[in-house]
Amino acid sequence: MRKVIYTTGLIAALAAFSSCKKYLDIVPVGKVVPTTVEDFRKELDAAYILALGDKGLASYRSDELKINETRSGDVNQVKPNFFWEENEGVNIATYNWRDFYRQIFYANHLIDAVGGATEGTQAQINQLAGEAYLIRAYAHFNLANLFGKPYNEATAGTDKAVPVITKIDLQKATPRNTVKETFDQVIADVEAGLALVNVDQFETASSYRFSKLSGLALAARVYLYTHQWDKSLTAAKALLEKKPTLADFNKSNNLPTLYNSVESIQAFEQNYNAVTIQTALVSDKLYAMYDQAGDLRPKVFYGKDAKQNNTVIKVTNSNSFRQSFRVAEIYLIAAEAAAQLNQPDQARNYLNELKKNRLTPAFYQVEVARLAALTGADLLKEIQDERFRELAFEGHRWFDLRRTTQPQIVHTLKGRTVTLQAGDPRYTIKIPTDAIANNPLLTE
Numbered sequence: 001m002r003k004v005i006y007t008t009g010l011i012a013a014l015a016a017f018s019s020c021k022k023y024l025d026i027v028p029v030g031k032v033v034p035t036t037v038e039d040f041r042k043e044l045d046a047a048y049i050l051a052l053g054d055k056g057l058a059s060y061r062s063d064e065l066k067i068n069e070t071r072s073g074d075v076n077q078v079k080p081n082f083f084w085e086e087n088e089g090v091n092i093a094t095y096n097w098r099d100f101y102r103q104i105f106y107a108n109h110l111i112d113a114v115g116g117a118t119e120g121t122q123a124q125i126n127q128l129a130g131e132a133y134l135i136r137a138y139a140h141f142n143l144a145n146l147f148g149k150p151y152n153e154a155t156a157g158t159d160k161a162v163p164v165i166t167k168i169d170l171q172k173a174t175p176r177n178t179v180k181e182t183f184d185q186v187i188a189d190v191e192a193g194l195a196l197v198n199v200d201q202f203e204t205a206s207s208y209r210f211s212k213l214s215g216l217a218l219a220a221r222v223y224l225y226t227h228q229w230d231k232s233l234t235a236a237k238a239l240l241e242k243k244p245t246l247a248d249f250n251k252s253n254n255l256p257t258l259y260n261s262v263e264s265i266q267a268f269e270q271n272y273n274a275v276t277i278q279t280a281l282v283s284d285k286l287y288a289m290y291d292q293a294g295d296l297r298p299k300v301f302y303g304k305d306a307k308q309n310n311t312v313i314k315v316t317n318s319n320s321f322r323q324s325f326r327v328a329e330i331y332l333i334a335a336e337a338a339a340q341l342n343q344p345d346q347a348r349n350y351l352n353e354l355k356k357n358r359l360t361p362a363f364y365q366v367e368v369a370r371l372a373a374l375t376g377a378d379l380l381k382e383i384q385d386e387r388f389r390e391l392a393f394e395g396h397r398w399f400d401l402r403r404t405t406q407p408q409i410v411h412t413l414k415g416r417t418v419t420l421q422a423g424d425p426r427y428t429i430k431i432p433t434d435a436i437a438n439n440p441l442l443t444e
Contacts (some may be wrong), residue, residue, distance in 0.1 A: 037120025040110060040128050047106035047135050048208050048268065052096045054146060055395030056271035057081055058429065061420075062397040063409050064388070065280045068309065074279040075413070082411050083418045084426040086433075093275060095146065097435045100139045101165065107136035108168050123198050130196030134210040137189035138218060138324075140164060141225075144182045147431050150402045151226055156180035162431075163442070175441040183226050190219050200242065204260050207267045208322060213239055214266035217325035220333045225403055233337035236330050239265075246327055246357040249296035257314050257323050257394065265325040271395045274317045280393070282310035289389050294363020297389060315393050328354055328390050336383045344375045351386060358390070402427050 034040045059065055060081040067075055067082055077093040080086060110132035117125050140162070148161030161182040163174040177185075194215045201213045210218075216239040223232035247256040247263055259267035272280075282302055287310050290298045301314035315321045335350035348371050355367050374382055387400055401407065406427050409420040420426055436442045 034113070035116075035118055037117045037124045037128065040114045040117050043106060044110055044128060044131060044135075047103045047132075050096075050099045050103050052099055052142075052269065053271055053273050053276060054095045054100075054142065055269070055398070056273070056276045056393075057093055057095065058146060058398040059271075059280070059393065059395070060276070061409075061426075061429075062401055063407075064283055064286045064392050064397045065312075066283045066411075067413055068279050068281050068305075069414060070307075071279045074275045077275055078279050079413065082413060083416075084420050084424075086430065095429065095432055097143075097147075097432050100143050103139040104136050104165050105168065107132040107139070108166060111136070112168070126196045127198050130193045130198070130215070131210040133189045133193035133196065134215050134218060136166070137186045137193060137222070140182055140189070141186045141218075141222060144179065144186070145225070145399050145402065146429050148176075148179050148182060149428055150406070151179055151183060153227065156183070163439075173439045173441050175444050183222070186222055187226070190215065190222055194219060201265070204264075207259060207264060210266065210268075213243055214268075214325050217265050217330060220330060220337075221325075224333050224337060225399075227340075229337040229340040233334055233341065236334035236337065239330050240327075240334065243327060246331070246354065248357045249300055250357070250360065253300045255300065255314055256326055256328060258320055259322045260320075261326065263327040264323065265327065265330075267322040268324040269395065270317070270319065270322045272315060272317050272321075272393075277312060277315065277317050280312055281305075282312060282392075286388065286392055289385060291359075291363060294360050294366070295358065295389070296360065297358055301392070312393050323394065329394075329396070332383060332387050332390065335386075336380070339379050339383060344379055347379060347383065348372065348374070351383060354386065354390065 034043050057078070058081070060067075060078050061084055067078065069075060077091060080089070080092055111129060114125055114128050114132070117128070143162040149155070149159035152159065156179040159179040160176045161179045162176055164177040164182055164185045165174060166185065193210065194212070197210060197212050197215055199209075199211045201207070201211045202209050216235045220232050220235035220239065223229075223235060243265065245262045247254055247261060255261065256263040258264070287298070287302070292298060298310075301312070303311045303313045305311050315323070331350045331354045335347045335354075338344075338350065339347035351371060352364075352368055356364050359367060371379075371382065384400065384404060387396065391397070391400075401409075406423045408422045411418050411420075431442050
């Protein structure tokens with residue numbers, strides 16, 4: 001897969017330009033202006049290569065992990081995030097603000113220019129344009145969930161998110177858009193992308209690309225985050241009609257987080273690097289969420305080190321663990337949306353379908369009986385708990401905490417204890433200081 005994703009000879013849209021004083025601060029890969037469909041495909045691959053690890057770094061702010069203190073050199077890199085402090089300084093793991101906007105840069109150029117591509121069919125041109133819209137949507141979506149206020153209908157029109165960039169203007173410094181403006185653009189781009197993409201799903205080696213199915217997965221997630229439950233459920237159902245298969249842990253221990261898993265919908269992001277994954281241990285809270293006798297996930301997802309700490313094996317920094325969307329998440333999205341629409345039977349059906357493939361048959365029957373009594377807030381809590389168990393270390397937990405209850409979290413490391421209070425402003429990560437230095441309007 002590495003040979004496919006890391007394509008050689010990638011080209012950029014524009015000639016080189018001075019970057020350090022420009023808002024986007026992008027250095028093009030080359031100087032060849034694309035003209036053919038093949039050229040534009042290579043340019044778009046430059047955006048796909050930027051598989052950013054920001055959600056893995058953000059997981060240090062959540063309750064799903066604790067730090068492996070034996071990795072003393074790496075601890076200092078991730079400790080600021082673990083304690084919800086500024087992620088600045090020498091040898092500190094930081095967020096890739098610049099690379100998100102590089103993705104957006106490539107997408108913007110494709111959207112503007114690919115219509116004039118030669119040596120290709122209209123279907124190929126539409127597919128490329130659709131992918132570009134979906135890349136732009138996903139980049140803005142991730143930026144908003146890292147650096148913007150959590151989505152709240154009552155305040156979205158005034159809460160600040162991130163600059164929304166839909167045109168290339170390297171001389172223009174852009175202020176932050178509101179949360180509503182940002183998500184309105186994300187939704188518009190998702191819908192535009194879905195109208196154009198015409199490949200149902202790419203072959204495994206090219207499954208990092210956006211397709212009809214991964215576009216539906218993105219739509220289901222975005223609508224869920226913006227509380228458009230009916231649209232989220234509709235997108236999830238449409239996807240599950242075409243790709244319902246879950247890995248059955250009663251039959252094999254094959255990880256569903258691998259790029260070639262039967263559950264894989266899009267193998268795009270790689271959320272962890274060597275430092276962030278090797279310094280992470282499973283939190284006691286997360287491990288206690290699993291029934292150790294009846295839930296098969298602990299032995300599939302986690303291992304043990306010499307000190308009997310629970311280690312993470314469900315994802316690594318290997319290129320084989322690229323994953324942005326997989327089928328299990330879609331069942332959970334469908335369950336949550338249905339529960340929010342007061343359709344508890346349907347919500348339980350989606351939840352039970354996932355559990356059937358993750359639990360022993362005997363424990364599954366126990367769970368079916370337990371879930372049958374859950375409705376309302378209790379059912380929603382169960383769905384959130386199941387997201388915690390199933391999607392841990394896949395870039396969801398910090399976003400889920402932000403968009404739901406924003407609970408108190410207590411972190412302790414080497415004798416120091418810090419508390420993130422319920423509803424704390426630190427549930428929103430501060431925009432990096434180097435981005436503000438390049439664009440002072442970000443402080444507004």
